[in-house]
Amino acid sequence: MSMPPPSGPSKKARSPSIVRTQAPNSLMSDLSELRKPVEPGVLADAISKLDTLRMTKTPGASVAASAATSPAASASASGPAVPRLGSSTEMLRTLDESTKVIRQNSKAPNRAPSVSGIGAVVEKPDYSEAKIVVAMVGLPARGKSYLSNRLMRYLRWLEYNVEVFNVGQLRRSKARAAQQEGKGKADHSAQFFSHSDQKSNLAREKLAEESLEALIDWLKKEGNVGIMDATNSTFDRREKIRHRVAQESGLQLLYLESFCNDPAVIAANVALKASSGDPDYAGMSREEAEADFRKRIAQYEAVYQTITEPGISFCRILNVGQQVTMNRIEGYLQSRIAFYLMNLHLKPRSIYLSRHGESMYNVEGKIGGDSDLSPRGWEYAKALPELVKKNIGDTPLEVWTSTLQRTIQTGSMLPFEKKTWKSLDELDAGVCDGMTYEEIEASAPAWIRDDDKFNYRYRGGESYRDVVVRLEPVIMELERQENILIIGHQAILRCLYAYFLSLPQEELPYIKIPLHTLIKITPMAYGCHEERYHLPIAAVDTHRPKPNKHSKTGSGQLDTNAAEEVLNRSGAKRDYFGDTAHHSDKPKVPETPGTQVQQALEKAVDAGDVAPKVAQVP
């Protein structure tokens, strides 16, 4: 006979947090352990130990208290705290052991999961109920794809499963396939978009339907938000979508109209389209392409009907943020989407990210704490204003720091307006705060955290997911702002960086954010462009790469290949065929020789210049 584990499949739906109990890296070990009666003596011992623990109010406090009478003691207030019930004390282990014995003795049919040790992997919350079709509405060159991509990036960062289903991509990739099969090049000039040509109408109709079907299939299977990126410019077309979505239970439909009457914005969009290598215009001159594209827009304009249908959920955005109308925004996720779109703007700006200068804890190899800068860290703090000034010129800038000393000190020399954010504080390592990785390793092997670092929550502390949730309001505020310099911490900047460069959750905890490096992120039409400026001030390397069986990469080296990969992944170029949009874990990285960049960099560093660490891939 076998004992069914408490986390049988039947419970799965109810309590996602107990699903994990059998994962090898879980520390909730006693749940899967066979229940056997515990020797009375052991149990009695466990209970008495627990009682002792409960009576012992403050381990370590007596030591501190004896010194507290001297005024020096209050100075320790800003220094590292005495770890109470931290993982380095015996107390935590005593507590866990006692708890475990008592739990083992329990005969409850269903036990709540418990954690022993210094942390555990926490399941992602259940998002399976959220299923939204976002149908874009708008003329060509009104920034529909821009909004779709921004929305996708934001929601993916929040761990929703989002895909953009771009009808244009579908059309182009079909045409490409046909051409490759030798059927000749399809004519996708303005003629194809004529609304009086019955044949083209049907062809376009069919493409849109196909795209919607694919979207619905995917939503039903795994998706949360499917964005249908097409013009959907008529009542008729929208009614068809509404009708189709209504046939599926549990799917919500939200129209997102991008309306633009600013000639400058349209002209910029048209120019971008004509010059960006759209295969529709392969073999045409820029002028021809632009003329044809304008003709295409005119074809749509002739039949365009803005949303006036009553009773539907929609969000209309005029000139990206100038005016926003929201109608029947229902549900939490829809309101989040609407609020996000409300905060976007198109003003050119850059976001600068920098870690604090090297801290005393960095030097000692400890994590957490609230230590001061090391001498080298102060050097960085002194050098930072010049670097920033050089880069930003006279444009206004605001500096955001966390509430921890090391970031405040790093920013102290900057001649800009400053704000401190509690939400920018470093990931809370809970019971491991103030320990070195070696000490932590002694409590629990590092692979447990590395196995699923994003989901690993330190006991009494946070996981990367918790940090993402906490940073969401910061992102919202960042979107509203113009030039911002954030002086933050490794885990915090990893999360922010992953948002801007749309990196997946698995990679997020391993993003390299070296000390004494300024990262400049500039939002572009189809992604973000990144530059790194490394100041030649030595610092310890705090990056811990994901353990790899095959190769152990030296983390201290400049890894230009990886950086270029990031640039490519940032999607700074438009993807016309949808080659990378779907399940693109491994985008193709062009074989660029990284050595040249490296040599140039070394030279610059040798010369003592401030040099961009990563050049933009042309």
Add this chain to the structure above:
Amino acid sequence: MAAPLYVTQSGRLWHAGLILIVTVGLPARGKTHISRALERYLRWLGVKTRVYSLGDYRRKVLGGAKNVPSDYFQTKSPRSEATNALRRRIKTEIEDQIWDFFTVQGGQVVIYDANNGNVKARKECVEKFESKGVHVIFLESLCDQEAIITANIRSVKLSSPDYAGWDADRAVADYWCRIRDQEGVYDTVTADEGPFIKVMNVGERIEVNQIEGYLQTRCCFFLMNIHTRPRTIYFARSGQSLIEHSYKADSDLSPAGWEYAERLKAAVVARRKAAREERKARGEMLAEENPLLIWTSARRRAYHTAWPFVHSGFKVVQKPIMSEINPGVWDGLSTQEAMEIYPDEWERFLADPYAHRAPRAESYHDLSVRLEPVIFELERCQDDLLIIGHASVIRCLLAYLVGLPPNEVPAVEIARGDLVEVTPASYGVVSRAFHFWSGEGRGDSSGQNLYENFAEATSGKGSVLPDSGVNFAADAMNMEREAQEEEGRDKQAKKEMVKRAMSLRGMGSEEGRRSAPQLDRLNDGREGEVGVGGEQAQEGQGDRDRGTSSGEEVLSDLEGKEQGEMRDERAMSIIQI
């Protein structure tokens, strides 16, 4: 992210400037409701805000409807000169008061609650205030469903002093007359007039024009989330945990805590039944019962307190941002020790219990900022909601709902074993507390409430005025008996279910050993001691079917177990930790 990132001398957010929100809308469009909700939210953000209501001021000056000149609301024919002068006077006076609030009292946001249906008058108002550096935005409330308007008249306007002593139907008719009168001369806000927010049918549709700036955008998002559907929000603290005073240990519930968790579920069920009866007795039309949703923090003591709900099939959502206030260096210290080890911090803390942040710790201010997304979700949620949390978190959320000033927040007493019930009403909320449990972990020997750690505790943290209406611990109504009865019924029902299930399977009687002998022995001589020992008296009851609510589930649990062992499983006692 929220506004109270910093506090300036003037109490203003210096980057947000002065803002005047001018409501626009015909009578009975929910302007006042929206104004008050917005005021509550902005105040919670730490922004000095006040609603100036033209109607209230007129009533203050003139008294009830009887004293109002008959042509006061007249629009079709010209009003008498005297009435016009009177109207002008009242308008000028209230605008002077608004200016006084901005300049003398250090206010930052004023919500000017009046009809403001005339485009020319609006323009004058904009010019008057913009010239003084105040940013003016219009908040127009529209409604195209007569049913909503009539409901609004009945629920709000009839109780207004204007209609004191009137017959209800006559008053409604009179009010409709007033509305019709105004409709003829009403100008809706257009894009040329400047920034506006239009709210259709209390949040169904929002239109936003040229809204820029931190506070303004936040207001929009807030307005997007509010609704007026009736619902109830419950709050309860988590049960006692094994190591109460440590934040970092994140320990499991103690046996008393588990007992508490069971009782809490019974109490909530019993209270919801009773509340429904009360509404029936008042003659309200009762629709289907609102579903109950449960939110807890991701701390184990909170989630475990919700465990009985999890097992009864309720939807329980864990929210990591609802963790208790972080005690930082004070983790594990008693008040006495905190004073001794960090004397300076302690003094600074006493000076400002709301805003002082100890090293590595969170202030209540930080906590409020962290909780802002929860506030939005709470506003949006249409189901009934039970929040099982920590005293500090409940304090902040209640402070928002009830409208407490920040300095009183840290001192709000929330006893373990009290269920706080908050029901939103048109101009605020109605809150009540119910006492359902007085076991271990509720209070110390002197009757003081016990809190999880020093940062949570109220000792030395200012005070709440006795008549503030938020002394939940003192004002709680006793429902301990009802909760106990409910728990008993629940257990009985489950017992029956198990019995049925087992007889169906031919598995024999469910009678087994009631308790584990070794535990009994341990229990000897340990009575009265704090700790695990106290639990054993209860064993054999809660365990047997803890958390199973459906016959199928019981069956599936029984499958694959041998009979004898099953008996053990079912009947043996637990200390469920």
